[in-house]
Amino acid sequence: MKSYITTPIYYVNGSPHIGHAFTSVMADILKRNRQALGCDVMLSTGVDEHGQKNQEAAAELGMGYQEFLDMRGKEFRSVFDLVGISYDYFVRTSREGHKQAVAGMEQTIFDKDLIVKKNYTGTYCKGCEEFKKESDLTEDGQCPLHPTMQVEQTEETNYFLKMEPFRERLLQHIADNPDFVQPEAFRNELKQMLAEPLEDLCISRPKSRVTLGVDLPFDPDFVTYVWFDALTNYLTNIDWPEDGYQSWWAECEHLIGKDILKPHGVYWPIMLMAAGLPLPKKLSVHSHWVGAGGVKMSKSIGNVVDPIEVVEKLGVDALRWYLARHMRADSDSQISVELITQTYNSELGNKIGNLLSRVAKFSNKNFGGKVPAPGPLSAEDEALRKSVVEAASGFSRWIDLQDIPARTQAIVTLAEEMNEYIDKQAPWTLFKSEDTRERCQTVIYVTLDCLRVIMEALQQVIPGSADKALAMLNAPAAPRPWTPVLDRLEGNGDLGEIESLFPRVQ
Known part of the structure; x- marks a missing residue:
C-alpha cells in the first residue's frame, strides 16, 4: 500500500519559523507511522520561490533572485534536517520541470475556454498575494491574516479561471467523501466558502508588477499567480504529467494550516477538475500556535519560538x-x-x-x-x-x-x-x-x-x-509491520551502554 504525504511549500521571504517546523514534523510522524505499518511512503516538503513577496524580499537584501532563492532554500533544508524530517522530495518551484508542467496545466485549461482575460478592479492583499472580497476583510477594511499590512486598491488586466461551473461538483465531492477534509470543523468551514456563487480566480500577474514566476504559456507579458504555480507542486513532485504518478496521487494527503484552507479546499480542487484530473484523497487541517497566554506571536512582543x-x-x-x-x-x-x-x-x-x-x-x-x-x-x-x-x-x-x-x-x-x-x-x-x-x-x-x-x-x-x-536495552530490531509484542528482550542478555536519555534542563 502507498501513502503520499505533502506539507505546504513555504514562502522564502522570511526565515523558517515554528509553524513551518510543526507541519513538517507532523508529516514526518505520519510517514514513520505508515512505514511502521509496512506502507510504501513518500513525503514532500520544500519552498515556494515565486511571487511578489519573494521578489521584494530579495530586493530588500540587495540580492539577485537566484542567489536569494539558493540561500533561503538551503536555510529551510538545514532546519528540516535539524528537526529530523525524513523527507523524500524537497520542492523548489524554480525547477525547470516544475515550471514546464505548470505551463502545461494552464494551456490545457485555457484550451477548454475556462480561462478568460479581463480588466479587474479590486482590493489586493500583498501578504496573501490575492484579491479580496469586501466580506473577506475586517470592519476596518484590513485582511484578518495580515492586519499590519495595508490592502491596496488595484486596477489591472489579468487572466481568470472560471470557478462557478465547478462549485456544485466540488460540494458533491465533499458530501460523497466525508474524509476529504478533516477534522469536521474545517469541512464545515469549506462548505461555507462554497455556499455562495464563486467569483473567477485571477491566475496571472502582469510582468510590470511581478517577474518572479512561471510565464503564462499563452501570453508572455504575464506570469502565473503564485498559488496556481505552488499548488501544482503536489503533482510535479511525483513526475506528473509523465505516466506512473497515478498510484501515488490516488493516496495523496495534504497537511495544511487553517489559514490556507481556501487555496487548498477551493482553488486546488477546481484547478484539478478544470484540467480533468482526480482530486487528492484528503486535506488534513490544523490550527495555529500562539504564544503563552494565547497572545499572537510577534517579534515586537518577543514571544516568537525559534526552532x-x-x-x-x-x-x-x-x-x-x-x-x-x-x-x-x-x-x-x-x-x-x-x-x-x-x-x-x-x-x-x-x-x-x-x-x-x-x-x-x-x-x-x-x-x-x-x-x-x-x-x-x-x-x-x-x-x-x-x-x-x-x-x-x-x-x-x-x-x-x-x-x-x-x-x-x-x-x-x-x-x-x-x-x-x-x-x-x-x-x-x-x-x-x-x-x-x-x-x-x-x-x-x-x-x-x-x-x-x-x-x-x-x-x-x-x-x-x-x-x-x-x-x-540492546533490544532486537523492531518487527515490520510493527505491533507491540512482549518478551522480546533476552533474559540474561547483555545491556548496552547506559546514558542519561533526557538530562534535566533548567
Missing part, C-alpha cells in the same frame, strides 16, 4: 515531543520555550527517561550488566503488560493528524502507571533477600521489556531518543 534555539537548548526530541503532545486540530495551541522545557522535564525527563535510567542502572549494577531472566508473573505484572500493549497499539494502527496528541498522551499515562508499579514493587528491597531475588528479577525484566515496547512505539515520534533507549 533552532529550542533544539540547541533542549535537543530535537524536546521540540518534536511538545509539538506532537500539544497540537490541537481545531483550536489554537500555546507554545513558548518555557512550556517546551516544562513538558520536556516533567514527561520525557521525570516520567520516561528517569524510569529507564534507574531500572537499567539497577540491572546493570546488580545483575552483571545484563537483563535478568524473569520468573513466574504476578497479577500486577500481567496488568501492567496489558496496559503497555493497549497504549502502544495506538502506534501499530494508522494515525491521522488529529490522532497524534491522544496517542502520545496514552504513552504518558502509561509511563505514570509504570512508575507506580516500580515504586510499589520496590525491586531494590526485593534484591536484598535471597528469598525474593527471583521476584526482583521478574520486576526488572517486566519493566525493561515494557520500556522496550514504549520506545519501539516512540520511534515514530522521537526517533533519535527512542533509538538511543533501544540501544541501551
Whole structure:
C-alpha cells in the first residue's frame, strides 16, 4: 500500500519559523507511522520561490533572485534536517520541470475556454498575494491574516479561471467523501466558502508588477499567480504529467494550516477538475500556535519560538515531543520555550527517561550488566503488560493528524502507571533477600521489556531518543509491520551502554 504525504511549500521571504517546523514534523510522524505499518511512503516538503513577496524580499537584501532563492532554500533544508524530517522530495518551484508542467496545466485549461482575460478592479492583499472580497476583510477594511499590512486598491488586466461551473461538483465531492477534509470543523468551514456563487480566480500577474514566476504559456507579458504555480507542486513532485504518478496521487494527503484552507479546499480542487484530473484523497487541517497566554506571536512582543534555539537548548526530541503532545486540530495551541522545557522535564525527563535510567542502572549494577531472566508473573505484572500493549497499539494502527496528541498522551499515562508499579514493587528491597531475588528479577525484566515496547512505539515520534533507549536495552530490531509484542528482550542478555536519555534542563 502507498501513502503520499505533502506539507505546504513555504514562502522564502522570511526565515523558517515554528509553524513551518510543526507541519513538517507532523508529516514526518505520519510517514514513520505508515512505514511502521509496512506502507510504501513518500513525503514532500520544500519552498515556494515565486511571487511578489519573494521578489521584494530579495530586493530588500540587495540580492539577485537566484542567489536569494539558493540561500533561503538551503536555510529551510538545514532546519528540516535539524528537526529530523525524513523527507523524500524537497520542492523548489524554480525547477525547470516544475515550471514546464505548470505551463502545461494552464494551456490545457485555457484550451477548454475556462480561462478568460479581463480588466479587474479590486482590493489586493500583498501578504496573501490575492484579491479580496469586501466580506473577506475586517470592519476596518484590513485582511484578518495580515492586519499590519495595508490592502491596496488595484486596477489591472489579468487572466481568470472560471470557478462557478465547478462549485456544485466540488460540494458533491465533499458530501460523497466525508474524509476529504478533516477534522469536521474545517469541512464545515469549506462548505461555507462554497455556499455562495464563486467569483473567477485571477491566475496571472502582469510582468510590470511581478517577474518572479512561471510565464503564462499563452501570453508572455504575464506570469502565473503564485498559488496556481505552488499548488501544482503536489503533482510535479511525483513526475506528473509523465505516466506512473497515478498510484501515488490516488493516496495523496495534504497537511495544511487553517489559514490556507481556501487555496487548498477551493482553488486546488477546481484547478484539478478544470484540467480533468482526480482530486487528492484528503486535506488534513490544523490550527495555529500562539504564544503563552494565547497572545499572537510577534517579534515586537518577543514571544516568537525559534526552532533552532529550542533544539540547541533542549535537543530535537524536546521540540518534536511538545509539538506532537500539544497540537490541537481545531483550536489554537500555546507554545513558548518555557512550556517546551516544562513538558520536556516533567514527561520525557521525570516520567520516561528517569524510569529507564534507574531500572537499567539497577540491572546493570546488580545483575552483571545484563537483563535478568524473569520468573513466574504476578497479577500486577500481567496488568501492567496489558496496559503497555493497549497504549502502544495506538502506534501499530494508522494515525491521522488529529490522532497524534491522544496517542502520545496514552504513552504518558502509561509511563505514570509504570512508575507506580516500580515504586510499589520496590525491586531494590526485593534484591536484598535471597528469598525474593527471583521476584526482583521478574520486576526488572517486566519493566525493561515494557520500556522496550514504549520506545519501539516512540520511534515514530522521537526517533533519535527512542533509538538511543533501544540501544541501551540492546533490544532486537523492531518487527515490520510493527505491533507491540512482549518478551522480546533476552533474559540474561547483555545491556548496552547506559546514558542519561533526557538530562534535566533548567
